[in-house]
Amino acid sequence: MPKPRILSVKDGDVLLLVGTMKGAFLLRGRGRASSWEMGGPYFPGAAVYAMAYDDRAGRRRLWAATASMHWGSVLRTSDDFGRTWTDPKEANVRFPEDTGLTLSQIWQICPGRASEPDVLYCGVAPAALFESRDAGGSWRLVRGLFDHPHRPRWSPGGGGLCLHTILLHPTDRGRLLVAISTGGVYLTVDGGRTFRVSNRGIRADFLPDKHPEFGQCVHKVVRHPARPEQLFLQNHWGLYRSRDGGESWQDVANGVPSDFGFAMAAHPHDPDTVYIVPLESDGFRCVPEGKLRVYRTRDAGRSWRPLARGLPQENAYETVLRDALATDSRDPAGVYFGTRSGRVYGSRDEGASWKSIVDGLPPVVCVKAAVLAGKVGSRRAARRG
Amino acid sequence: MAVVVHLPGVLAPHAGGRSRVTLEAVPDVGAALAALFALHAGLRDRIQNERGELRPHVNVFVGSENVRDLNGLATRLPDGAELFILPAVSGG
Numbered sequence: 001m002p003k004p005r006i007l008s009v010k011d012g013d014v015l016l017l018v019g020t021m022k023g024a025f026l027l028r029g030r031g032r033a034s035s036w037e038m039g040g041p042y043f044p045g046a047a048v049y050a051m052a053y054d055d056r057a058g059r060r061r062l063w064a065a066t067a068s069m070h071w072g073s074v075l076r077t078s079d080d081f082g083r084t085w086t087d088p089k090e091a092n093v094r095f096p097e098d099t100g101l102t103l104s105q106i107w108q109i110c111p112g113r114a115s116e117p118d119v120l121y122c123g124v125a126p127a128a129l130f131e132s133r134d135a136g137g138s139w140r141l142v143r144g145l146f147d148h149p150h151r152p153r154w155s156p157g158g159g160g161l162c163l164h165t166i167l168l169h170p171t172d173r174g175r176l177l178v179a180i181s182t183g184g185v186y187l188t189v190d191g192g193r194t195f196r197v198s199n200r201g202i203r204a205d206f207l208p209d210k211h212p213e214f215g216q217c218v219h220k221v222v223r224h225p226a227r228p229e230q231l232f233l234q235n236h237w238g239l240y241r242s243r244d245g246g247e248s249w250q251d252v253a254n255g256v257p258s259d260f261g262f263a264m265a266a267h268p269h270d271p272d273t274v275y276i277v278p279l280e281s282d283g284f285r286c287v288p289e290g291k292l293r294v295y296r297t298r299d300a301g302r303s304w305r306p307l308a309r310g311l312p313q314e315n316a317y318e319t320v321l322r323d324a325l326a327t328d329s330r331d332p333a334g335v336y337f338g339t340r341s342g343r344v345y346g347s348r349d350e351g352a353s354w355k356s357i358v359d360g361l362p363p364v365v366c367v368k369a370a371v372l373a374g375k376v377g378s379r380r381a382a383r384r385g
Numbered sequence: 386m387a388v389v390v391h392l393p394g395v396l397a398p399h400a401g402g403r404s405r406v407t408l409e410a411v412p413d414v415g416a417a418l419a420a421l422f423a424l425h426a427g428l429r430d431r432i433q434n435e436r437g438e439l440r441p442h443v444n445v446f447v448g449s450e451n452v453r454d455l456n457g458l459a460t461r462l463p464d465g466a467e468l469f470i471l472p473a474v475s476g477g
Contacts, residue, residue, distance in 0.1 A: 070442045070472040071395070071431040089399070091430035102434040 006083050007039035011373035014328050015081075016336055016357075017062065018344060019048030019366030024064050026082050027357060029334075032348060036357050039082050049323070050122070052109040053370035057117035060372070063136070065106035065122070073106050075122065077136065093122060093130050093139045099146070101126055107159075108323070110166040113173065123163035127154055127180045131192065144192045145178065150214050154183035157217050157236070164322060165218070169245075170225035177221065177231070177246050184216035185233070187246055201249035205237045206282075220264040220322045221246075224271035232274045232301065234264040234322075236282060241301045252301025257288040263325035267350070268333050272300040275307075275327070275335055275351060277320040285319050292316040294325075294337065296351050310354035311345065318343070321365050328369040338364025388417055390468045392428075399427035414445060415458035417468055432470060442473040 007028050009015060014029035018040075025040035042048075043066045050065040060079060067073040075092050078085045095101040105125045112119030118135040129142040145151075154161055162181055169175035174191045177198075184199040202216045217236035224230070232252075233240040237260050239253040253259035258278040267273035276295050280288040287293060291313045293306040319340040328334040335347040342361035347354045390406045397404045406424065411417040422429040432443055439445060445452045446469040452460045462468070 069475050070440065072434065072440060074430075087398075089427040091435075094430075094435050097435065100436070102436055102438075 001044045002041055004040050004042050004044075004082065005038065007037060007081055009081050009372055013372045014330070014334055015053065015370045015372055016326075016344070016346075017051035017053060017064075017366070017368040017370070018338055018361065018364060019051045019064065019323075020338075020342070020362035020364050021047050022362035024048040024051060024066075025358075025361060026062075027344065029346070029357075034348070036346075038358060042082055042085060043076075047105070047365070049365050050106050050109045051366050051368050052111055053368060054111040054120070055370070055373075056111060056114055059117075063109045063111075063120075065109060067105045073103055073124075075106060075109065075136065075139075092136070093124060095128070096141055099141070101128075104160060105162070107162045107164040108166055110168070113168055113170065116173065121166045121168075121176075123166050123178065125156075125160040125162040127151070127161045127163040127183060129163055129166065129178055129192070142192045144188060144190075145186060145195045148186065148195050148197075150183065150197060153215070154180060155215070157181040165221050167221055167223055167231070169228050171228070175245070179218040179221050179233075181219065181236070182215055182217040184214050184218050185221065185246055198246045199249070200247065201251075202233065202235055202240055203238055219262045222264050222266040222274060224266050227271035230271055230300065232264060232266070234261050234276055236260065239276065239301070252297070253304075254302060255304045256295055257293075260285075261320075262322035263320045263337065264322075265325045265327050265335070268327050268329045269331060270298070273298045273350075274301070275325060276304070277325060277337065279319060286317040287319070290315050290317055292318050292339075294335070294351055294354075307347070307351040307354070309352065310347075323366040323368075324364050326367045326369040329371050334369060336367050336369055338367045340364065387464070388462050388466045388468060390417065390421055390470065392470055393472060395472070396428060396431060396470070399431065400425040411462060413458065413462055414447065414452050414460045414468065417462060418445075418458070442475045444471050444473050445469070446471065 016027035018025040023041035023044040028037045046066040046068045052063040054061040062078040076085045108123035110121040120132045122130045130139045132139045165179035167177040186195040187198045188195045197214045199216045203210045204216045220234045229245045231242040239259045240249040241252045261278045263277045265275045292311040293308045295304045297304045325337040332350045335351045338344045340363045343359040344357045345354045346357045388408045408420045
């Protein structure tokens, strides 16, 4: 197995956490992220669908969900930027015996609110939500969702039956939203004791009933914490906005070449700005016309514009998966994405122009961005928030 | 009645660095695995899932026979049997 290259990082660096089908990598952007250095591969051979950076309570902790085809899925952490990683003796996320289920993969790691620094969530396949209240030391199945009467009727999409999106209300500790492929959006307002379905307005082109109560194949949902009632959703066919906290959804596929896609990312400072990467058809699932374009709305979905400068516009049959698009907290914001062909691109100017950061990686399934120590950016956040 | 379990290199760190473990008084494969996990708890969740089943891409051989082609975890172990735990030829 290859020996991973170890990174040294400094405050102010941008750190990209890149999960691939065959291990994880770290990309360190120095200063204004004009040059990049790569660390890894970590966990070579294991699929890493979920990563996260947790800087609450003075931590500098990397999280990675590793899935070995042979030896199972676990959550691992590093407190020294990848120099060492935990390797838990026992599987730390596991279905209780009475469920009769076995974990196939961890799809999402979500640190809790800043006000509850020891809380984390993770979403898994088969679709379920787990919660930790001791900084990841132990995990428990969230029964409020598991016991939902719809659960036995959820069905797997191409990636399996996965809970891939966890959105916390920024201030109300009782409110949390999850998205499941295929099941759709479910909300709790009582801290996870009960969940209710919330797919009103979201279509399901692949079912006889195009607007069922549940069964939608939602691919990603995002929100900006300064306007928590406004949500954006990339569906398996369909691009939606909610202005009532997810109670109802309106189509906002205005000016996109396709309303199919996986990835979606919120701007760090402007609640009305969102990024997506439209894909052509659910049969092909590559960018339309062989042109690699990110689309951005700056008016909450009333219009979308392509961002292509610096990206290949010919013979680029690329796919960007649901967790492979991210923004950092700088101002102007950095935007990053990875492709199934193993390329990672970045923009230092909110998407106006792009540069290749690295190519030749295994298929990229996850990109997360962090600005270390948070000494830069956020002027606009403070102004708007 | 000794049985020798051979582990792949990737699992050796979870068995105190050993790639061979000798077990006594284990009448079948299930008992051998239980004894192995009692000695080296870190092996359990890598070889079995939450339901106590062999992970689908992990193979256990008694001699040259895959236990899936025999009697699974109930496969009897003769004295001196050798058990091989190996990753299946899976991946991409």
